[in-house]
Amino acid sequence: MIKTENVVKVFNTRSGVVRAVDRVSVEIAKGEVVVVIGPSGSGKSTFLRCINGLEQFSEGRVIIDGVDLTDKKTNINKVRAEVGMVFQQFNLFPHKTVLENLTLAQCRVRRRSQKVAEGKAHGLLQKVGIPDKAGEYPSRLSGGQQQRVAIARALAMDPKIMLFDEPTSALDPEMVGEVLDVMKQLAREGMTMVVVTHEMGFAREVADRVIFMDEGKVVEVGTPEHFFTNPREERAKLFLKQVL
């Protein structure tokens, strides 16, 4: 479903060249849930953003469901419609109601009629547990509710893949659970997911594989049992000691 080959992303900053992602090659199968962990600045977000072309990578290849992102003929917007993304800061459209947040891209990108899009939106709001907030503006919602709307917004496009970039990091602790529950349900339904998170409990429970990144590189890959009980790499051990 997702295949990256030696993906490199270089940032030219004032303090020099940063290799945020350094030759990352991973293959993720359909229905797999992969959790990416690693210390701050290790390139997790940047890697995730390379997968849907939000970040233009410097070298390497990314192939999504058989479509090569580096190919000039590839319409990146078509690919992105198949790859939902959920951000740490929710990034809901503040000038639109919850319902409009969910219908906008359906109408513009999927060319669905307003009626069909609204039907879909209501169904998804039901699914994420806030069916009664359709008419509200995002600013009226709690953080947890906003993030669930953001997940619903991404799901409204019927994506084949969902990317999550620290979806619970900006939430008050008591709201983390409700968002993770939605993600767990999604995983059970067989969605292909790549999740950057610091929620080790979630990784343990839901992940099929854990990828540990440091300094732009994939340092260790393995099942949660393997990773959380006896990681090979020193850096992974050190990291686990700090977060667990």
Add this chain to the structure above:
Amino acid sequence: MKATTKTWPWKLLLVVILLVFAAGIWGAVQKIDYHWRWNRIPQYFLYLDEEAQKIPFDGTVESIRKVGDDAEVTLLSDNSQRLVQTVAADSINVDEGDLLFEGDTVGFVKEWRIGPLVYGLWTTLWISAVSSVFALILGLLTGLARISNNLTLRGIAITYVECIRGTPLLVQIFIAYFFLGTVFDLSRNVCGIGALALFAGAYVAEIVRAGIQAIPKGQTEAARSLGMNVFQTMADVILPQAFKKIMPPLAGQFISLIKDSSLVSVIAITDLTKSGREIITSTFATFEVWLVVAVMYLLVTSVLSQVVFYMERRFAVSD
């Protein structure tokens, strides 16, 4: 300390200061022995026009019939041609049976007409409005070009904005009229509106650019991650939010434009300012006219400010 302090002493102080200020001006004017002629001003807003009705042939007044405030005068020419003229009853100059020669005045038609101050204001308003529309379009396009990834577009936008912001509007109007207007054979209105639109457009462009850049990057990323293209993202996500942010400075710019439009009077467009100057040449009521003109500008701009203030509150629902 109490949370609510009394405000009336400060308001009183304000009134006192304003009164002292006004008295000072009053005293200074008394000293130079200026003769105020406020009574001459109203006629430049509205006046009763008297148009003389003249007999177009030699003949006699056959009959006069009163119809309300008007009188219908039936004239009979020497070769038995009849003509009915309607004039104001109290202005009638002739009696039944009078002998008249061609060109004699029968009476006057009285009609209320709008004076030059109102016409001038109207000119100022429509020139500002038309310029604003063009400035908005131009500023929007330039603002977008200014932040585009295309180097050429960006270069054009920067050059335009810098040239306009680095030169006085008065000089721009002269160039538009005496240079471009002559070369391309443009009317003074086109030159005036063009210069104002170009001038305001550059400032609108900067406002638009700042407004767009003030929208968090996450908004663009969210829209793009949903598969929306650059144009859809701009039109549906970024611009609606940016516009809410730039409404106040944009409104300020357009209110400024109304004031700046007074400069087109130098290329003989009869706007409010030019009307004022023309009235002074016939009345010598210099002080009165300029004060009245200033108050008229002030009224227009403050009404607009209020409208904008009201609209801002209406727009603030989703925040």
